[in-house]
Amino acid sequence: xxxxxxxxxxxxxxxxxxxxxxxxxxxxxxxxxxxxxxxxxxxxxxxxxxxxxxxxxxxxxxxxxxxxxxxxxxxxxxxxxxxxxxxxxxxxxxxxxxxxxxxxxxxxxxxxxxxxxxxxxxxxxxxxxxxxxxxxxxxxxxxxxxxxxxxxxxxxxxxxxxxxxxxxxxxxxxxxxxxxxxxxxxxxxxxxxxxxxxxxxxxxxxxxxxxxxxxxxxxxxxxxxxxxxxxxxxxxxx
Amino acid sequence: xxxxxxxxxxxxxxxxxxxxxxxxxxxxxxxxxxxxxxxxxxxxxxxxxxxxxxxxxxxxxxxxxxxxxxxxxxxxxxxxxxxxxxxxxxxxxxxxxxxxxxxxxxxxxxxxxxxxxxxxxxxxxxxxxxxxxxxxxxxxxxxxxxxxxxxxxxxxxxxxxxxxxxxxxxxxxxxxxxxxxxxxxxxxxxxxxxxxxxx
Numbered sequence: 001x002x003x004x005x006x007x008x009x010x011x012x013x014x015x016x017x018x019x020x021x022x023x024x025x026x027x028x029x030x031x032x033x034x035x036x037x038x039x040x041x042x043x044x045x046x047x048x049x050x051x052x053x054x055x056x057x058x059x060x061x062x063x064x065x066x067x068x069x070x071x072x073x074x075x076x077x078x079x080x081x082x083x084x085x086x087x088x089x090x091x092x093x094x095x096x097x098x099x100x101x102x103x104x105x106x107x108x109x110x111x112x113x114x115x116x117x118x119x120x121x122x123x124x125x126x127x128x129x130x131x132x133x134x135x136x137x138x139x140x141x142x143x144x145x146x147x148x149x150x151x152x153x154x155x156x157x158x159x160x161x162x163x164x165x166x167x168x169x170x171x172x173x174x175x176x177x178x179x180x181x182x183x184x185x186x187x188x189x190x191x192x193x194x195x196x197x198x199x200x201x202x203x204x205x206x207x208x209x210x211x212x213x214x215x216x217x218x219x220x221x222x223x224x225x226x227x228x229x230x231x232x233x234x235x236x237x238x
Numbered sequence: 239x240x241x242x243x244x245x246x247x248x249x250x251x252x253x254x255x256x257x258x259x260x261x262x263x264x265x266x267x268x269x270x271x272x273x274x275x276x277x278x279x280x281x282x283x284x285x286x287x288x289x290x291x292x293x294x295x296x297x298x299x300x301x302x303x304x305x306x307x308x309x310x311x312x313x314x315x316x317x318x319x320x321x322x323x324x325x326x327x328x329x330x331x332x333x334x335x336x337x338x339x340x341x342x343x344x345x346x347x348x349x350x351x352x353x354x355x356x357x358x359x360x361x362x363x364x365x366x367x368x369x370x371x372x373x374x375x376x377x378x379x380x381x382x383x384x385x386x387x388x389x390x391x392x393x394x395x396x397x398x399x400x401x402x403x404x405x406x407x408x409x410x411x412x413x414x415x416x417x418x419x420x421x422x423x424x425x426x427x428x429x430x431x432x433x434x435x436x437x
Binding site: 160171172173174175176177179180184186187190193194197198199204205209 | 266267270274278366367373381
């Protein structure tokens with residue numbers, strides 16, 4: 001593969017990150033009727049009504065988002081390769097951790113949407129079942145986040161310890177922002193216990209903090225990774 | 239006051255120029271973290287205003303003694319961390335590990351007392367689901383406790399690192415850790431009156 005082709009795939013991998021975020025907002029959040037999310041304390045019938053009223057949007061939204069979530073994978077791939085250049089040698093453990101975390105993130109978010117696709121397949125089901133599938137989808141995201149958190153921690157730590165790059169891949173504050181955004185998921189575990197208030201899965205701390213934090217982080221990280229890639233090309237760095 | 243101390247110890251004035259302690263990222267992290275806590279404090283005050291009687295009645299069930307002792311512990315440990323950093327700055331690095339160890343002891347005692355406090359609540363049949371006040375009480379003090387645990391780990395690392403510190407070493411890492419620990423202290427200084435004292 002010649003150098004230009006390799007670079008093209010590196011660029012495509014990086015741009016697939018923001019592509020995932022944009023499609024996620026359109027199809028997962030907007031079409032999937034997740035803005036605002038359903039209220040966990042609703043009676044079961046309200047969940048069924050939500051699916052019936054927005055059936056086409058929810059079906060199309062999550063089916064498309066289930067495809068575009070996988071664009072998180074090439075982005076993770078590029079980050080892994082970039083980290084391995086810093087973490088030289090035979091034991092790039094942070095790079096591997098980031099890679100595994102990124103892959104599993106896709107599975108966690110996919111299984112969550114899969115629950116909602118099942119709910120939307122037969123909206124005439126008993127409302128309790130629809131309610132349960134909706135809850136299961138949310139709790140999948142909100143309690144199985146540690147893979148993503150570790151992915152973000154590994155990436156930040158690797159870039160913070162970087163002694164090889166002339167200019168750091170990401171500025172110091174962006175690495176700490178990465179750690180912060182990864183940590184915003186921790187209070188989301190409370191969504192399994194609290195069904196009302198700021199810590200429920202539609203609450204300020206349960207939803208409006210961690211989800212935007214994750215998506216904003218991905219934009220910030222991509223911005224600096226693209227800058228870093230352009231610098232590498234300009235300097236003729238391998 | 240600061241000019242006084244600067245003139246009374248002229249050798250320091252050159253050394254201690256105004257600078258951002260620690261790395262900039264720690265400040266970015268602390269800002270974001272404190273915004274989250276501020277949102278929770280706001281949310282607490284709003285819900286409290288909707289149900290004053292319940293919040294006041296529940297507040298009276300809290301253990302003021304343990305809360306007060308924990309406040310003193312964190313304030314003391316913050317001071318000890320300042321002393322440790324001063325020791326490093328003033329080229330007395332052998333004192334730093336002692337101060338860090340004492341600060342860590344305060345931090346660990348905080349955790350033990352918090353565990354006792356939680357246990358008293360559980361024994362009284364009070365849990366996170368009892369009412370809105372106790373939801374905030376357990377979540378906010380719990381999230382703060384998480385910060386204390388991380389802070390203790392940082393203090394332990396600084397303690398270990400300072401044992402081999404020599405005069406003239408960079409103190410950026412110590413400043414970063416100390417800044418985080420002061421934030422943990424500051425958050426508690428906001429939490430304690432908000433939960434335990436506000437009538």
